[in-house]
Amino acid sequence: MRLSLRDLSVSFPDPAGDMRPALGPISFDVAEEDFVCLVGPTGCGKSSLIRVLAGLLPPTSGSARYGDEAIAGPMDSFAIMFQDANLMPWRTVLDNIALPLEIAGLPRDIRHEKVQTLLLQLHLEQFELAYPAELSGGMAQRVALGRVIVQQPRVLLLDEPFGALDALTRERLSLELLRLRQRYVQTIVMVTHDISEAVFLADRVIVMSRRPGRLVADISVDLPRPRSPAMIYEQRFLQLTKEVRAGIEDIRA
Amino acid sequence: MQKKVKSSAGNQDKNASVRRAMTLRRASPFLTVFVLLLVWQWVSAREIISHILVPPPADVYLAFSNAMADGTLPKHALVTLEEMLYGLLIGVGIGLVIGYAIAKAPLLESILSPVIVGFQSTPIVAYAPLLVIWFGSGLASKVVTTAVIVFFPMLVNTIVGIRGVSPNLRDLLRSLKAGRWQTFRHLEVPSALPVVLAGLKTSATLAVIGAVVGEFVSQGSGLGFLVTSARNLYDTPLVVVAVLTMTAISLSLYGLVAYVEWRFLVWQRRSIL
């Protein structure tokens, strides 16, 4: 099913109490199983857009729909991952990943069985009983990724999921995300501030203007899949990153 | 090569000294008590202060074994303990419930705060007689004084604990379509637990004050009553025995909560290491 945003806008009250637009109006569609990256200047409303799609923030005007259904609250087939890992410090790795299943009411043994397979795929099998404070930033984010994948969502919403990590860890996790995506195909909308990351991962990169963020460029990435790290040296890759950068620079001018 | 050996030896030294520091830290409270006992013994042996004011440890021990033998101490201690436990149960319970309600509905805070702050800033000793008039001179009035005094730390810590729940985790639970009860059980309770238990520690040590103040005001039984009646007979050793028993009860309750904390907050212990 398609995600479609129509004249979507979000406003927040400023300290004086007046409503100030923070996002949009913005319209675009995301086809089923498309991977779309959003880039744009800080404060342009990217997180707000993700939160609207997640059903956590009602739009001020316009609409967001999934298929025929208007998004008016959290949707069953959606999952969201935040910038920081956002783990429960009192739960072990295993129980953090199992949380969505527990909320859904699955019995303990089935929860554990599902999480065990995922732990292997995420290279976390030795840490299942560790607490979040005992993990590195990269591992914590991997756990957060596990908590999203375990929901087997049709739509994955990622708000700068690797933003707080160093470049190498970020690259490793990006590759893992692509690998997981091959296994559990799904629609992905991801916010990032890293242009090459956006081009490397996405089928489409959407560039947003300064606050209130509108669509200024919508660039299709025609690099073949599966993507490999070597691609970032290819001519086409560089061309695309230039295009995205030009879109962003346009805003600045 | 040599350097390596040297540095590992240095490490061992360091470990040993860390361990020594830890042992010292664990032992130091007992050392303090021991030194105090020595000073006490010394002061009374020389009669620097009259034995009527500061009875020697031996007299106190004698008073203690007498009071144990004829059953007065256990009887009064049990009375006080009973008042404390009921008072804690009620005060902590109400503190938790109202604290949670206030944390969830800020309007409620504005409505209730004059009453709560008023109660808290008036010395309990001043209005304890009033409570005795209202609740009689039996168990009830002492349970109420205890409940009043243990209520406040629970209230404040519950509010702080629940308001401190991470908004991002709230969003996460919302996106998982968790119900009210699930959010309470899986997020609010575990998240607020450390702060709430800290409040419970304070309440546990305050409980004895509530009970004893009640006993001072309305005579009859309990450790507070034992203090007053022994004082009237100039039986200073018995006064000391009663006071030390209060301390012991208070410390045991504190220790109990500390143990619960240690048992249930494994994740916090692991995080600090």
Ligand SMILES: Nc1ncnc2c1ncn2[C@@H]1O[C@H](COP(=O)(O)OP(=O)(O)OP(=O)(O)O)[C@@H](O)[C@H]1O
């Ligand atoms: N709850 C709120 N109340 C008031 N203003 C808000 C609120 N949330 C966001 N804003 C404002 O709305 C604007 C858009 O915020 P948003 O977090 O969506 O931006 P962003 O593009 O994700 O920024 P960043 O790249 O820094 O994460 C910002 O200017 C922010 O200050």
Ligand SMILES: [Mg+2]
């Ligand atoms: Mg953001």
